[in-house]
Amino acid sequence: MSHILQPDSQLDHWVAEQNLPAFRAAQIRRWLFASRAESFAEMTNLPLPLRTELEGAFQWWTSHVAVHKQAEDGTEKLLLEFSDQQKIECVLLREAERRTICISTQVGCGMGCVFCASGLDGVVRNLTAGEIIEQMLRLRRLMPEEERISHIVVMGMGEPLANLENLLAALKVAASSEGLGISPRRMTISTVGLPAAMRRLSQAGSQYNLAVSLHAANDTLRNELVPVNAKSGLEAILAAADEYFEASGRRLTFEYVLLGGINDREQDAQQLATRLRSRSALLNLIPYNPVAGLPYRTPTEDAVARFSAVLTAQGVNVQIRRRKGSRIDAACGQLRRMPVTTA
Numbered sequence: 055m056s057h058i059l060q061p062d063s064q065l066d067h068w069v070a071e072q073n074l075p076a077f078r079a080a081q082i083r084r085w086l087f088a089s090r091a092e093s094f095a096e097m098t099n100l101p102l103p104l105r106t107e108l109e110g111a112f113q114w115w116t117s118h119v120a121v122h123k124q125a126e127d128g129t130e131k132l133l134l135e136f137s138d139q140q141k142i143e144c145v146l147l148r149e150a151e152r153r154t155i156c157i158s159t160q161v162g163c164g165m166g167c168v169f170c171a172s173g174l175d176g177v178v179r180n181l182t183a184g185e186i187i188e189q190m191l192r193l194r195r196l197m198p199e200e201e202r203i204s205h206i207v208v209m210g211m212g213e214p215l216a217n218l219e220n221l222l223a224a225l226k227v228a229a230s231s232e233g234l235g236i237s238p239r240r241m242t243i244s245t246v247g248l249p250a251a252m253r254r255l256s257q258a259g260s261q262y263n264l265a266v267s268l269h270a271a272n273d274t275l276r277n278e279l280v281p282v283n284a285k286s287g288l289e290a291i292l293a294a295a296d297e298y299f300e301a302s303g304r305r306l307t308f309e310y311v312l313l314g315g316i317n318d319r320e321q322d323a324q325q326l327a328t329r330l331r332s333r334s335a336l337l338n339l340i341p342y343n344p345v346a347g348l349p350y351r352t353p354t355e356d357a358v359a360r361f362s363a364v365l366t367a368q369g370v371n372v373q374i375r376r377r378k379g380s381r382i383d384a385a386c387g388q389l390r391r392m393p394v395t396t397a
């Protein structure tokens with residue numbers, strides 16, 4: 055059975071084959087993308103027999119919500135389990151008028167960043183485009199009907215650029231007027247920095263925001279923290295990022311997890327400033343969010359402020375990412391395949 059959320063589900067083709075007027079496909083998409091309905095039976099402006107036929111021809115949900123957590127700051131997190139028992143997490147963040155969803159692209163992650171929960175057990179598989187879209191709709195259904203998703207950040211589990219084709223197919227649906235109608239300029243893809251895939255993104259003329267996870271300003275330290283760095287080195291990553299900026303005109307974002315005593319010293323800030331001050335970029339500092347079983351320390355607020363001040367003094371735009379949803383392990387780097395059981 056075809057997954058109706060999969061971009062190549064052939065819904066239009068099926069509608070034509072049934073000798074139905076073409077507007078039926080648009081009607082069905084409105085139910086999928088603009089309502090809170092969860093079953094074909096709820097598509098009340100379709101004739102009853104058509105609803106039954108849809109049920110026979112298409113699968114809608116390929117996951118179920120295994121765990122749903124809500125934090126006091128309005129953040130909600132879903133653990134979704136797919137039919138092959140694989141699990142991923144995705145998050146809804148509320149901030150003033152913003153409704154940002156954070157979605158995953160892989161079960162697990164193969165990049166091995168030493169401070170991140172998502173890659174602790176490696177990568178199992180890529181998510182399909184339909185499974186990526188399904189996260190958007192599951193999260194959409196946590197909001198009242200009159201609210202809309204305003205932003206998408208591809209910052210959940212997995213390395214987005216290691217599953218680029220499926221991700222782009224999913225984001226295209228998110229952007230289309232018959233999908234979620236969200237401007238690509240309100241979507242951000244965060245990558246560990248895979249130069250070849252970054253160049254493909256440039257060549258595709260994409261308008262998404264690109265965020266590059268740096269975490270260190272020299273190769274020695276970066277090889278330790280982000281092992282995949284050894285394959286390309288920082289220079290190649292920064293060159294590919296510059297190319298993306300030139301092609302898209304979108305200001306780059308660099309992310310930098312601050313690990314107490316490891317990459318938060320004054321000399322680290324100086325080196326980072328040297329790398330970034332000539333670039334039109336935003337630097338996002340992310341104080342380390344604790345991951346059960348990992349030995350890293352979150353720097354004190356003072357240390358974060360000192361680090362930030364060194365960069366600001368050299369003209370770098372710095373933003374400190376406020377921790378959201380950490381009580382429910384929904385903050386950056388805390389998403390994983392299994393819920394942590396706390397005694």
Ligand code: SAH
Pocket residue numbers: 165167169170171208209210212213214244245246265266267309310311340341342343344345386387388
């Ligand atoms: N694989 C992509 C998407 C992850 S985005 C990437 O590497 O960019 C999530 C961001 O949170 C990344 O910058 C990631 O390095 C960072 N992160 C990972 N673990 C973290 C932790 N424990 N605390 C804070 N940030 C973390």
